[in-house]
Amino acid sequence: MLYVTIILDGAGVGDAPDAQAYGDRGADTLGHVVRQQRPALPNLTRWGLGHLVDGLDAVDAPAASWGRLTERAAGKDSTTGHWALAGLVLETPFPTYPDGFPDDVVAAFCERAGVDGVLSNAPASGTTVIAELGDEHQRTGRPIVYTSADSVFQIAAHTDTIPLDELYRMCRVARKEVMVGEHAVGRVIARPFEGEPGAYQRISAKRKDYSLAPHGPALLDRLQGAGVRTVCVGKIAALFGGAGVGEEIKTAGNADGIQKTLAAIREAAASGQPTFVWTNLVDFDELYGHRNDAPGYAAALEAFDAALPDLEAALPPGAVLTLTADHGNDPTYPGSDHTRERVPVLRFDGTPGRDLGTADTFAAHAADVARHFGMEWAGPTAGGMSRGV
Template sequence: MKRAIILVLDSLGLGSSEDAHLYGDSGSDTLGHIIEECDSSNADNSERSGPLLIPNLIRWGLGEAAIASRNKPLPITRVEPQGAFGYAKEVSAGKDTPSGHWEICGLPVPFEWGTFPVIDNCFPASLLKDLMEQGQIEGTLANKHASGTQVIEEFGEEHIASGFPICYTSADSVFQIAAHEEHFGLERLYKLCRVAKKLVDPLEITRVIARPFTGNSKDGFERTANRKDLTTPPNDLTLLDHIQDANGQVVSVGKIGDIFSNQGVSYTVKAKNNMGLVDQLLSEMIKLKNGLIFVNLVDFDTKFGHRRDVAGYALALEQFDKRIPEIESGLDNDDLVLITADHGCDPTWPGNDHTREHVPVIFYGKSIKNNNLGKRDSFADMGQTIASHLGIKALNNGKACNLN
């Protein structure tokens, strides 16, 4: 079996898709708007300034994919791509993390997951009552849609004083619980989230996320790398299962294992930030010579997209771009690398939620030639292409890209 690497630049959308109006996202464009803001010096901070500098991603084909997706120019230096490039629209009904990842791996989610209404006190009273009784807690805080960092700033001190966990949600199908690692306890938080997952399953809520944090005041609270996602398992086989059935290994770098409820995952390695995850990828490339290394670079989404931090997002892209030569140096002759995303999260867009966008489809490898893949009708085309590359059983969905 050959080797493939999937790099999900979490939330790096390439412009609103045809159905974006159904989600209130017409006109969103994560990468395009970041490039434009940088070009106009609206994304300068103490760590970066000026135009977005991502020469390696442009060289692989990301710039051409972005221009094709938005169908209008971008203020970038255009070069002839060294990889195969295109963009894909999502078949799945939502714009959430599990649906995007599952579809990449050949399993679209055509039904809509359950969500909570966008109102204060958004959780059913019976849900919180059962959570308190079964989770052995005296009360809860927040009970609303909120940004994770903002809700910790708002309720963190009260949480420490009362011992009540902070329960909140977003536009996604998710129930999130934030608690202090020391004052509340990390294992206690994980246990409470396991209780919560059983309680929200009848509501078709996809994920319960443990959001541990540290610090002693709202000016010093900081979320830690000990996040844990409890996700409904995929309802059918994915690319990961097919690889394992063919005696290949699947390595999760970051939160991939959580997203797939560890179905089809051989083992997981984690790190506290994007650069740490790239370090882990490089380490696994030395160890694993066949199968799949599957990486999610979550900071783009959680630290910058949701927080509407254009400068931070731009800096994170530039930092990742500088690591690409290291990835290239570790590639064997028949390796295939995919760069993509699972949804958008435009940092210039109103609100704090994901945006319904096309995603990049960038394939790179020493044997891959410049090839315009155009618009793909499903994220599943990416998984089907990797299945073909690895020489394993074809997936039930998707059409393999022609990389020759």
């Protein structure tokens, strides 16, 4: 038995009922990208994406079933979204810092990390903050500490100024000793960069996320308890702090993630062992959504679309491949942060597709995966994304 979920990170479909409360009224990531950029998406269209996104043909007999998930959890960050997809729905949002971190938090970090100060301490774009402060960082040796609209404590450092091992140590200190209690952010993130002033480049492959441990057993833990092998491709394992992860496969962007997902599918098919493969394709969010790059987003969609037939063909009989997302990140929307949106579901299982409707919680995904492996699922699963829900 095999179930594969691929997260198109940040690929929302608009229409969240509480979008205005998050300042995101009118955001529609896939809709705006499709209508403005007109990407060629023949395979996603064949699967039924046109039933969810205006601007694509709504084919009469899609290869996949289609639907939407509504975020019930408080927040619109990656950790909140992935935890909800795993059945852990947050009632209280992770703390955020629109005015930067309080003085006592910064002082505690400096003391425990052994530095005499930090630079920035404000919400910022990662590429912008290193361009503006990278030279000062190299002169002073002070780490660049910044946040965003998400619940994150990010530390950027040039590898010639603060070596990777030292940067990672600082992040562990921040995670375990500083960002705790009322300041328990969803993630502490190491953001190494390299290069010369005016040409700094982040080293995405060396980024490390230090996530808050889930507050209870989630989908991955429960699958492992039922004897299902869990394979996490991309940043999934980091978002759960490794809880329930049988195998972590790191990636260097979408193309690498797709190839490693294909390899994981083929390995699972050959072994015959019950396996859940969970992949995150981060480029949609990190490279294009946050950078307001709608043409780049469209090109990434085209590249994924071109890979879809290979993913489909690799599936053994009886397997399921679901495409969904963790939040929105509309590159056409003002600002550079995540957007509160519903997310799409395209569920391929080799049977004729049908309308799955709109679930009122991301946790419907967890229930669907559990059901595939013959497990009972307790928790919020109203709406639904599979037959019988």
